[in-house]
Amino acid sequence: MAETERNIPQHVAIIMDGNGRWAKKRGLPRTAGHYQGAKVVEQILEDADHMGIRYLTVYAFSTENWSRPQAEVKTLMNLLRTYMKTSLAKCAKNNVRIRVIGDKTRLDADLQEAIRNLEQDTRNNTGIGFQIAINYGGRDELRRAAAQIAQQVQEGVLRPEEITEETISDHLDTAGIPDPDLLIRTSGEERISNFLIWQCAYTEYYFTDVTWPDFNKEELEKAVDAYRHRERRMGGLMQ
Numbered sequence: 001m002a003e004t005e006r007n008i009p010q011h012v013a014i015i016m017d018g019n020g021r022w023a024k025k026r027g028l029p030r031t032a033g034h035y036q037g038a039k040v041v042e043q044i045l046e047d048a049d050h051m052g053i054r055y056l057t058v059y060a061f062s063t064e065n066w067s068r069p070q071a072e073v074k075t076l077m078n079l080l081r082t083y084m085k086t087s088l089a090k091c092a093k094n095n096v097r098i099r100v101i102g103d104k105t106r107l108d109a110d111l112q113e114a115i116r117n118l119e120q121d122t123r124n125n126t127g128i129g130f131q132i133a134i135n136y137g138g139r140d141e142l143r144r145a146a147a148q149i150a151q152q153v154q155e156g157v158l159r160p161e162e163i164t165e166e167t168i169s170d171h172l173d174t175a176g177i178p179d180p181d182l183l184i185r186t187s188g189e190e191r192i193s194n195f196l197i198w199q200c201a202y203t204e205y206y207f208t209d210v211t212w213p214d215f216n217k218e219e220l221e222k223a224v225d226a227y228r229h230r231e232r233r234m235g236g237l238m239q
């Protein structure tokens with residue numbers, strides 16, 4: 001394998017932060033930042049695919065984001081709705097497989113349906129796996145997993161002593177998807193904000209001051225490059 005292709009992270013997760021600050025800097029409404037940010041996601045998905053990344057997971061709307069002003073929540077939901085309803089042709093062309101993670105039951109019925117259709121229609125695509133986190137919170141995801149597991153115990157199909165770490169992973173929204181190798185957060189904040197808290201136990205973190213609407217292929221390459229030069233360890237001894 002060529003030197004440049006070595007050590008490409010298999011799964012990259014991104015906390016796309018800073019849309020509001022990007023807009024503010026330009027004297028624009030926050031929503032303008034969200035529109036620009038949405039365009040960037042589509043481009044980065046393509047770039048990630050070309051770079052050989054196999055899974056991309058993006059944080060689009062957290063369980064905590066409902067506390068934002070109603071108009072902003074509406075804009076974000078409408079952007080997601082538009083994406084779900086229009087991206088099928090593009091996914092088919094680029095062989096992208098889509099999965100929405102998060103609690104979908106709180107979303108509007110038409111959005112839920114659009115998500116179901118898109119997931120269903122891209123299910124057999126064999127290219128990059130694209131996970132979009134909507135109404136997602138890591139704690140909420142673990143709570144839902146715990147409830148499902150408890151249900152199985154109550155029904156007598158599972159014994160408490162049979163619960164392994166794998167049992168938990170298998171009940172998360174990301175079941176079947178390898179844990180992220182690299183987590184990127186844009187716009188200067190250095191926290192996880194309830195994103196993939198179980199899955200990122202040994203993920204490498206990369207923070208950049210660049211706001212999400214300004215993020216591009218070069219920035220993604222910088223993050224991947226930083227990752228490639230790190231010595232990953234998972235509690236063992238150095239190789």
Ligand code: IPE
Nearest residue numbers: 016017018019020021060061
């Ligand atoms: C990220 O940008 C988008 C979402 C959280 C939905 P923000 O809207 O958080 O932008 P800042 O952090 O206020 O700049």
Ligand code: IPE
Nearest residue numbers: 015016017059060061062193
């Ligand atoms: C995290 O960003 C959520 C998303 C990017 C969707 P926030 O802007 O909501 O997080 P905090 O409030 O800075 O932690």
Ligand code: MG
Nearest residue numbers: 017018019020
């Ligand atoms: Mg933010």
